[in-house]
Amino acid sequence: xxxxxxxxxxxxxxxxxxxxxxxxxxxxxxxxxxxxxxxxxxxxxxxxxxxxxxxxxxxxxxxxxxxxxxxxxxxxxxxxxxxxxxxxxxxxxxxxxxxxxxxxxxxxxxxxxxxxxxxxxxxxxxxxxxxxxxxxxxxxxxxxxxxxxxxxxxxxxxxxxxxxxxxxxxxxxxxxxxxxxxxxxxxxxxxxxxxxxx
Amino acid sequence: xxxxxxxxxxxxxxxxxxxxxxxxxxxxxxxxxxxxxxxxxxxxxxxxxxxxxxxxxxxxxxxxxxxxxxxxxxxxxxxxxxxxxxxxxxxxxxxxxxxxxxxxxxxxxxxxxxxxxxxxxxxxxxxxxxxxxxxxxxxxxxxxxxxxxxxxxxxxxxxxxxxxxxxxxxxxxxxxxxxxxxxxxxxxxxxxxxxxxxxxxxxxxxxxxxxxxxxxxxxxxxxxxxxxxxxxxxxxxxxxxxxxxxxxxxxxxxxxxxxxxxxxxxxxxxxxxxxxxxxxxxxxxxxxxxxxxxxxxxxxxxxxxxxxxxxxxxxxxxxxxxxxxxxxxxxxxxxxxxxxxxxxxxxxxxxxxxxxxxxxxxxxxxxxxxxxxxxx
Ligand code: SF4
Ligand code: SF4
Numbered sequence: 001x002x003x004x005x006x007x008x009x010x011x012x013x014x015x016x017x018x019x020x021x022x023x024x025x026x027x028x029x030x031x032x033x034x035x036x037x038x039x040x041x042x043x044x045x046x047x048x049x050x051x052x053x054x055x056x057x058x059x060x061x062x063x064x065x066x067x068x069x070x071x072x073x074x075x076x077x078x079x080x081x082x083x084x085x086x087x088x089x090x091x092x093x094x095x096x097x098x099x100x101x102x103x104x105x106x107x108x109x110x111x112x113x114x115x116x117x118x119x120x121x122x123x124x125x126x127x128x129x130x131x132x133x134x135x136x137x138x139x140x141x142x143x144x145x146x147x148x149x150x151x152x153x154x155x156x157x158x159x160x161x162x163x164x165x166x167x168x169x170x171x172x173x174x175x176x177x178x179x180x181x182x183x184x185x186x187x188x189x190x191x192x193x194x195x196x197x198x
Numbered sequence: 199x200x201x202x203x204x205x206x207x208x209x210x211x212x213x214x215x216x217x218x219x220x221x222x223x224x225x226x227x228x229x230x231x232x233x234x235x236x237x238x239x240x241x242x243x244x245x246x247x248x249x250x251x252x253x254x255x256x257x258x259x260x261x262x263x264x265x266x267x268x269x270x271x272x273x274x275x276x277x278x279x280x281x282x283x284x285x286x287x288x289x290x291x292x293x294x295x296x297x298x299x300x301x302x303x304x305x306x307x308x309x310x311x312x313x314x315x316x317x318x319x320x321x322x323x324x325x326x327x328x329x330x331x332x333x334x335x336x337x338x339x340x341x342x343x344x345x346x347x348x349x350x351x352x353x354x355x356x357x358x359x360x361x362x363x364x365x366x367x368x369x370x371x372x373x374x375x376x377x378x379x380x381x382x383x384x385x386x387x388x389x390x391x392x393x394x395x396x397x398x399x400x401x402x403x404x405x406x407x408x409x410x411x412x413x414x415x416x417x418x419x420x421x422x423x424x425x426x427x428x429x430x431x432x433x434x435x436x437x438x439x440x441x442x443x444x445x446x447x448x449x450x451x452x453x454x455x456x457x458x459x460x461x462x463x464x465x466x467x468x469x470x471x472x473x474x475x476x477x478x479x480x481x482x483x484x485x486x487x488x489x490x491x492x493x494x495x496x497x498x499x500x501x502x503x504x505x506x507x508x509x510x511x512x513x514x515x516x517x518x519x520x521x522x523x524x525x526x527x528x529x530x531x532x533x534x535x536x537x538x539x540x541x542x543x544x545x546x547x548x549x550x551x552x553x554x555x556x557x558x559x560x561x562x563x564x565x566x567x568x569x570x571x572x573x574x
Contacts (some may be wrong), residue, residue: 065239
């Protein structure tokens with residue numbers, strides 16, 4: 001379905017195709033409209049055929065719709081993308097964070113609030129008593145992860161569906177942050193086994 | 199006497215059933231067809247599952263219905279009906295409330311002149327399968343379509359909203375402009391079949407040209423068919439001629455409508471689409487005619503004959519009419535999802551400077567050809 005108005009050799013350096021004057025058949029519009037309807041119909045028939053094949057379990061490698069059926073089917077999230085934070089634990093389960101306030105200081109959205117307290121372990125100076133991140137304000141810049149000297153805060157949970165019914169509900173507390181797990185890298189396919197766009 | 203009335207009421211109910219159902223299913227088709235065209239899924243969520251143990255067996259039945267999005271229109275309806283019955287501050291309350299009724303009424307009334315089958319002989323009676331047998335059938339339909347403009351103008355005027363008013367003005371001028379072309383193209387058909395009666399026009403299309411080609415309007419008036427279809431498309435006020443509403447950017451005449459009244463405008467739009475499909479079928483694609491089907495059965499041009507009983511013939515005719523109408527609805531939908539909207543000056547140019555002269559020339563050429571054929 002090449003555009004007939006686009007004649008070869010008339011491409012401008014900027015890449016925008018220059019259109020020649022419309023021919024008679026293009027100007028009466030009926031033919032072009034019919035061509036448009038033809039393209040739409042071909043699309044319809046192809047997708048309908050594939051949907052039908054999928055229903056009986058055939059041709060799963062051919063995509064019929066690009067829609068991701070969200071709650072059941074999750075979109076592929078590249079492993080490096082910055083997603084919901086978590087606080088890493090030590091081997092004994094205590095938070096690795098030492099309450100140095102680096103992340104709170106660097107956060108451009110000022111959405112981290114830390115209250116530090118004395119750590120019972122004499123080898124460690126401090127530990128967080130409170131560690132709140134207001135996801136309603138966070139811009140997901142990842143600076144906190146970069147700034148942390150202890151590699152205590154990470155953004156690798158792959159949780160992107162963050163929602164709450166109130167502003168306060170968007171505030172993550174220390175417990176929630178500690179409960180986060182690193183996500184296993186997801187397959188770049190959806191539930192139907194179709195390849196989805198990464 | 200009472201039997202005649204009962205028959206007419208029955209015919210009207212059948213027609214109403216056909217129209218309402220096709221129009222109602224449009225809102226579903228519009229969603230799903232556009233989705234498949236645009237590589238999407240479309241509505242596939244609206245629905246419910248039964249919890250009561252007695253009804254649980256229905257859930258597997260419900261699943262494909264939900265999956266196909268067939269319950270979405272129901273959800274739409276519930277939303278529309280449950281909305282507040284609101285009328286704009288400073289508007290004319292009664293006119294505002296009655297405008298959608300006018301519009302919908304005139305959209306429906308036109309169908310009474312559309313024949314959906316030949317005469318049915320049953321129990322010694324001849325029932326012409328047409329609600330109102332009018333000898334000026336298509337003039338009546340155009341008159342009703344013209345009166346439909348009142349609904350639009352009233353909705354614009356009574357809304358106390360300048361945008362709605364401008365939308366109504368656009369709609370009125372567009373419909374009036376294209377009605378001229380619409381009427382002019384049908385003159386060709388009237389000249390060929392020599393009648394204003396739609397039933398007679400359809401009967402005339404049962405003849406054969408050169409012994410094999412059905413004498414359908416599209417074959418004797420190809421240019422008229424294209425012009426008629428385009429003008430009729432403009433009458434439905436849907437994309438690419440949706441300047442009166444322009445729901446996405448420019449605001450249209452039903453801006454101030456919500457809830458059920460808005461739903462009536464939507465329904466009337468779909469009814470008009472069905473009207474265009476039915477009218478195109480009747481005038482240009484043989485109406486209820488099925489190629490080579492005569493009153494006694496099929497008579498093929500190569501001599502073969504298949505006898506079909508009277509009820510069979512009528513059934514084939516009605517089904518053939520319905521299939522043609524549905525196919526045209528389908529084509530109208532596909533066009534709606536294919537073409538971009540015209541600019542208003544382009545719309546007026548197309549109507550007055552292109553289509554009207556061509557349709558007038560079409561009349562002249564048709565007359566000339568008919569004269570030549572009669573002279574020979
Ligand atoms: S990602 Fe950026 S905005 Fe969010 S908490 Fe970390 S530093 Fe602050
Ligand atoms: S920078 Fe790291 S160690 Fe310091 S307070 Fe933040 S999370 Fe804790």
